[in-house]
Structures are given as C-alpha cells and as structure tokens.
Amino acid sequence: MLHLLSKRHNRRSATVSQALKRVTTLLVVSAVTLASCVTTGPGGKKSFLLIGTGEEVAIGAQMNIQIQTESQMLADSVWQNYITDIGNRIVAVSDRRELEYQFAVIESDQINAFALPGGYIYFYTGLLKLMDNEAQLAAVMSHEISHVVARHGMKRMQTALIANYGYSFVFGNSGSSKLRDAAAGIGLSLVFAGYSRSAEAEADRYGIGYMRLAGYNPQGAVGMFGHLAEAGASSSNVFEKLTAGHPDTQSRISNAKKQIAAMGELKGDLKFNREVYQRMKSRLPVSDTTATK
Numbered sequence: 001m002l003h004l005l006s007k008r009h010n011r012r013s014a015t016v017s018q019a020l021k022r023v024t025t026l027l028v029v030s031a032v033t034l035a036s037c038v039t040t041g042p043g044g045k046k047s048f049l050l051i052g053t054g055e056e057v058a059i060g061a062q063m064n065i066q067i068q069t070e071s072q073m074l075a076d077s078v079w080q081n082y083i084t085d086i087g088n089r090i091v092a093v094s095d096r097r098e099l100e101y102q103f104a105v106i107e108s109d110q111i112n113a114f115a116l117p118g119g120y121i122y123f124y125t126g127l128l129k130l131m132d133n134e135a136q137l138a139a140v141m142s143h144e145i146s147h148v149v150a151r152h153g154m155k156r157m158q159t160a161l162i163a164n165y166g167y168s169f170v171f172g173n174s175g176s177s178k179l180r181d182a183a184a185g186i187g188l189s190l191v192f193a194g195y196s197r198s199a200e201a202e203a204d205r206y207g208i209g210y211m212r213l214a215g216y217n218p219q220g221a222v223g224m225f226g227h228l229a230e231a232g233a234s235s236s237n238v239f240e241k242l243t244a245g246h247p248d249t250q251s252r253i254s255n256a257k258k259q260i261a262a263m264g265e266l267k268g269d270l271k272f273n274r275e276v277y278q279r280m281k282s283r284l285p286v287s288d289t290t291a292t293k
C-alpha cells in the first residue's frame, strides 16, 4: 500500500534481488509453460498469469527470509496471535484462501505495511501506533491481502520477465548472466517501488469489501486513510502516495466513502473493536531504537 522508498529499503531491495536471482532465472526458463487463467478478485474476476502459485510462493519465501534477517521483528506472541487472527479472518472471506499466509510486525517507527508475493504480510509498529481501533488495522490488512489476491506484485514481475525474455530473444543473448541480472534488477522494484494507482484503487476496493465480510465496520477504512493522510502532512518519513492534499489521497478517501454508501444500511454487528485495540497498542514498545537500522 504504503510504499517503501527509503534508502534503507532500497538497500534491502538490492539484497533481496540478489537472493532472487536464482528464482528469477528459473522463472525466465519456466514461465512460458505455466500460463493459466486464475481468479484474482471478487466476483470471479480472472487474470492471465504466466507465473504459477508454486513459483510465487518460492519468490515470497526467499524475500521473507531476507526481511526477517534484516529487520527487528517484534517479539511479542500476543501481538503475533492477534494479528494472525485478524489476518486469517480476512483471508477466510477473500478470493484467495489457498495460500499459507504469514503475518508479522516489524519494530520501526516507519508508518508502513506491505505484502510480499505468496502471502507474507508485514506491519510496522509506527503504523500500528497510528491506528485507533481494530477496524482501521483490519482495513490495512484487507488492503494488503487484496494485493496478494489481485497478484499485483506478480503481474509486475510477469511484465518485467516478458520484457527481459523478449529482449534476450531479440538480441540473441538468452541465458546470459548480464541479462539475468537485468531481469533481477527489474524484478526487485516491484514490491518496493509501489504499485500503480489503479492497482491501489483495486486493493482499496477489494479490501473494503473483505473487511466488511469479515465482520468489521468498513468505516474503519475511512478512519485509516484519514490517519495516514494526517501523518503524511506532518512527516516526510511516511509513505509515498498518501500525503494530505495529494489529490490521490482525497480520491481514495472519497472512493471509500462512496463504496460504503453503496452498501446501503450496514446490517449485523460490524465491529470497530476500539477497546481491545487500545489494550494491544499499549503493549507496543514505547520508543523505537531501530528506525535507522
């Protein structure tokens, strides 16, 4: 969602890309044989993907090892269980339930969250501290799960691989290490450089539907966007695209409101879970000593 463009993450991306090189090489060779049409959204929406789930999970697992190694992970089993429970509840109503999703918290004041291919979803404590209630956290969670459902990262990787494959074919350099490096270099940007505006809109839309199906009040999404916009106005170390006054932020907020209005009367016991969230928030470390890690 909330894109990672700091120097720190650029460095991390470079390391991740090295780890991915072998996987990427494998993909260049095998992608053509794995083409399939898969469900990538609500209502049976389909997309044509060259990269199968097995390869996607392999890529995500490699990246996950790097993130776990290089980040200060929050060592709190209560938070781990809490976030896993919220994640699983949303996955259960999503359009991609077959993955083994993993949820984790990174100790860092950065206000951010992201999803790796294969269903690895991370939250920064800086973002958790900004939220007021569980529904707002569920909105971020639903948005990130939606990126995985819609294969936004994998579609970008697919485009990069096709470009590389075509280039190498045209210039007769297929299989050269130089071109494989170029493919890895293109591939690394897709998780860490952010998605397109239309991909973000899609994840917003799917996410609001999923959170409601999971029993959360979708107004949590509006509250979440509001907090992120405020934070973006007072800090440069936030996320790329959600800054106050940026037309895109305002359109995301108004789109969320329109989507919720179109749901009509919100029936059932749709939760905000403010009290439980406030208790959980009080467990988070007070100061972050890893922001510059």
Ligand SMILES: [Zn+2]
Pocket (backbone or CB within 6 Å): 001, 002, 143, 147, 195, 200, 203
């Ligand atoms: Zn997003």
